[in-house]
Amino acid sequence: MTDLTRLSAATLSTLLTDGAVSAVEATRAHLDRISDVDTDLHAFLHVSGPAALATAARIDAQRAAGDTLGPLAGVPIAIKDVLATHDMPTTAGSKILEGWVPPYDATVVARLRAAGLVPLGKTNMDEFAMGSSTEHSAYGPTRNPWDRDRIPGGSGGGSAAAVSAFEAPLALGSDTGGSIRQPAAVTGSVGVKPTYGGVSRYGAVALASSLDQVGPVSRTVYDAALLHDVIGGHDPLDSTSLTDSWPSMAAAARAGLADGALKGVRVGVIKELSGTGFQAGVTQRFTETLALLAAAGAEIVEVSAPNFEYAVAAYYLILPAEASSNLARFDSVRFGIRVNPNEGSLTSERVMAATREAGFGPEVKRRIILGTYALSTGYYDAYYGSAQKVRTLIQRDFDAAFAQVDVLVSPSAPTTAFKFGEKLEDPMAMYLNDVTTIPANLAGVPGMSLPIGLAPEDGLPVGLQIMAPAKADARLYTVGSAIEQLLEAGWGHTMLDQAPELTLATSTKGAL
Amino acid sequence: MSEITAEQVAHLASLARIDLSPEEITNLTHDLGQIVDSVAKVSQVATDEIPATSHPLPLTNVFRPDVVVASLTVEQALSGAPDRDGDKFRVPAILDGE
Numbered sequence: 001m002t003d004l005t006r007l008s009a010a011t012l013s014t015l016l017t018d019g020a021v022s023a024v025e026a027t028r029a030h031l032d033r034i035s036d037v038d039t040d041l042h043a044f045l046h047v048s049g050p051a052a053l054a055t056a057a058r059i060d061a062q063r064a065a066g067d068t069l070g071p072l073a074g075v076p077i078a079i080k081d082v083l084a085t086h087d088m089p090t091t092a093g094s095k096i097l098e099g100w101v102p103p104y105d106a107t108v109v110a111r112l113r114a115a116g117l118v119p120l121g122k123t124n125m126d127e128f129a130m131g132s133s134t135e136h137s138a139y140g141p142t143r144n145p146w147d148r149d150r151i152p153g154g155s156g157g158g159s160a161a162a163v164s165a166f167e168a169p170l171a172l173g174s175d176t177g178g179s180i181r182q183p184a185a186v187t188g189s190v191g192v193k194p195t196y197g198g199v200s201r202y203g204a205v206a207l208a209s210s211l212d213q214v215g216p217v218s219r220t221v222y223d224a225a226l227l228h229d230v231i232g233g234h235d236p237l238d239s240t241s242l243t244d245s246w247p248s249m250a251a252a253a254r255a256g257l258a259d260g261a262l263k264g265v266r267v268g269v270i271k272e273l274s275g276t277g278f279q280a281g282v283t284q285r286f287t288e289t290l291a292l293l294a295a296a297g298a299e300i301v302e303v304s305a306p307n308f309e310y311a312v313a314a315y316y317l318i319l320p321a322e323a324s325s326n327l328a329r330f331d332s333v334r335f336g337i338r339v340n341p342n343e344g345s346l347t348s349e350r351v352m353a354a355t356r357e358a359g360f361g362p363e364v365k366r367r368i369i370l371g372t373y374a375l376s377t378g379y380y381d382a383y384y385g386s387a388q389k390v391r392t393l394i395q396r397d398f399d400a401a402f403a404q405v406d407v408l409v410s411p412s413a414p415t416t417a418f419k420f421g422e423k424l425e426d427p428m429a430m431y432l433n434d435v436t437t438i439p440a441n442l443a444g445v446p447g448m449s450l451p452i453g454l455a456p457e458d459g460l461p462v463g464l465q466i467m468a469p470a471k472a473d474a475r476l477y478t479v480g481s482a483i484e485q486l487l488e489a490g491w492g493h494t495m496l497d498q499a500p501e502l503t504l505a506t507s508t509k510g511a512l
Numbered sequence: 513m514s515e516i517t518a519e520q521v522a523h524l525a526s527l528a529r530i531d532l533s534p535e536e537i538t539n540l541t542h543d544l545g546q547i548v549d550s551v552a553k554v555s556q557v558a559t560d561e562i563p564a565t566s567h568p569l570p571l572t573n574v575f576r577p578d579v580v581v582a583s584l585t586v587e588q589a590l591s592g593a594p595d596r597d598g599d600k601f602r603v604p605a606i607l608d609g610e
Binding site for chain 1: 516520521524525526527528529530531532533536539540543544546547548550551552553554555556557558559562563564565566567568569571574576584588589591592593594595601603604605606607608
């Protein structure tokens with residue numbers, strides 16, 4: 001029998017609809033795969049085996065009864081631990097929320113349940129989504145399925161590793177400065193940050209509210225589109241949710257498969273996001289992809305975004321400022337742990353300070369202190385105020401660029417996956433890793449990362465980032481699936497077919 | 513080099529309500545100095561005539577009808593609390609009792 005874990009969500013959906021495979025079989029196959037590989041990879045913080053099988057059985061019963069089901073009904077999915085789930089712990093990778101089970105579901109979780117998807121569990125992440133490697137998870141890092149000594153990206157390294165290690169065909173992520181796109185790039189998978197406000201954030205543990213966006217993680221562009229269609233659209237529970245009606249992203253992805261889909265498409269190459277600081281193999285695969293696009297009839301144009309140079313600096317003022325405010329809610333009163341100080345009187349204030357000392361990891365403390373500094377009287381104008389002005393300049397750069405081109409492209413990350421520990425002691429080196437992805441968050445525009453090959457020097461995946469104007473998410477899917485089709489035709493296989501086989505655990509099989 | 517001192521970091525930590533060990537204060541003083549030096553470049557281009565952007569796609573007047581909708585029960589709202597007293601959150605003393 002076919003290995004169900006190797007199928008795309010779209011193929012699995014067809015088999016489920018035809019009755020060739022049951023949701024229970026599909027779910028069981030993925031739970032077995034998790035048993036086999038996740039002890040080593042640690043993509044999951046929590047696996048909900050019995051509940052997943054019960055959900056799958058219900059979908060099978062509904063299908064047998066002739067109910068109308070959505071296209072992804074019965075397809076398993078992994079959920080980043082930043083999203084509230086009423087039946088699974090939600091820790092956001094932090095000790096301060098250890099064991100917390102929220103009393104409600106995030107809107108995106110409620111939507112995927114309503115669409116019949118089967119939640120398998122919660123995926124690992126840097127604590128409160130602060131990081132680019134999962135090394136800042138309070139529960140230990142996730143390994144990269146391509147090389148277990150390397151990072152899977154972050155903050156959503158767990159979701160990216162889960163899909164690229166065939167533990168789930170789909171996952172949810174969140175992207176504040178690249179936390180969906182950079183993990184996709186370094187694991188050879190696909191990730192999309194939708195337009196700001198395009199997907200509800202109700203029930204997402206807030207990091208930086210003017211930047212956060214929830215989005216799909218998958219192995220193919222089409223699968224991401226199918227999931228985007230399930231989770232997207234207006235949500236009255238999120239006051240920043242856009243009220244626009246959205247076209248079908250799946251239809252947009254299918255449009256990209258047509259002959260000549262790239263003909264006449266104006267593709268802007270951002271001068272400032274190439275060259276110095278980019279690994280040779282990353283640049284090589286990026287340049288080859290541009291040639292492929294040109295051969296398919298796209299018009300390649302170099303564009304300049306002079307203020308992108310200031311994006312990382314602006315981001316690391318705006319993000320900590322917003323995070324220091326958002327994380328004030330962890331006060332040891334309504335949820336999370338409570339720790340009493342070792343000495344002195346027990347006042348709320350002192351208990352709060354002792355709880356936050358014990359519950360927050362070093363990166364969270366670093367960013368809260370930095371944010372508190374940036375918002376202090378006397379520094380506010382010079383730092384936070386200036387960063388907000390840079391944000392205007394970056395939006396203007398995007399406006400000018402999109403006046404000339406339909407989409408913008410860059411490598412998704414400056415390098416392939418780096419080794420554990422390589423950047424852990426140097427915060428600025430870690431922050432600079434986000435240079436390619438941060439501008440889209442500052443401007444609110446949508447971005448996608450998809451795999452474009454392996455860097456010759458280390459054999460590790462390289463990602464292409466595509467960005468479109470705000471609300472033109474559909475364009476990412478059309479162009480993305482066109483490029484994916486061209487690349488796979490050239491390779492003769494998918495990107496993840498090349499990933500190394502993982503060592504299987506023998507003793508834990510069936511333990512879930 | 514920006515002049516971030518250990519005293520400043522200790523003060524910021526007290527504002528942010530995080531007890532820090534002396535070792536953490538030393539490390540953060542170093543890190544913060546380095547990070548602030550790197551991010552200070554924003555002021556190079558942030559001239560007076562450029563307006564600030566706080567929100568990428570701003571919405572205004574996001575209202576909903578003033579009607580009661582489903583919300584958490586008291587039991588649900590208290591379900592994650594570290595301590596409770598009946599239907600209320602129980603907290604340590606708000607003021608230092610002298």
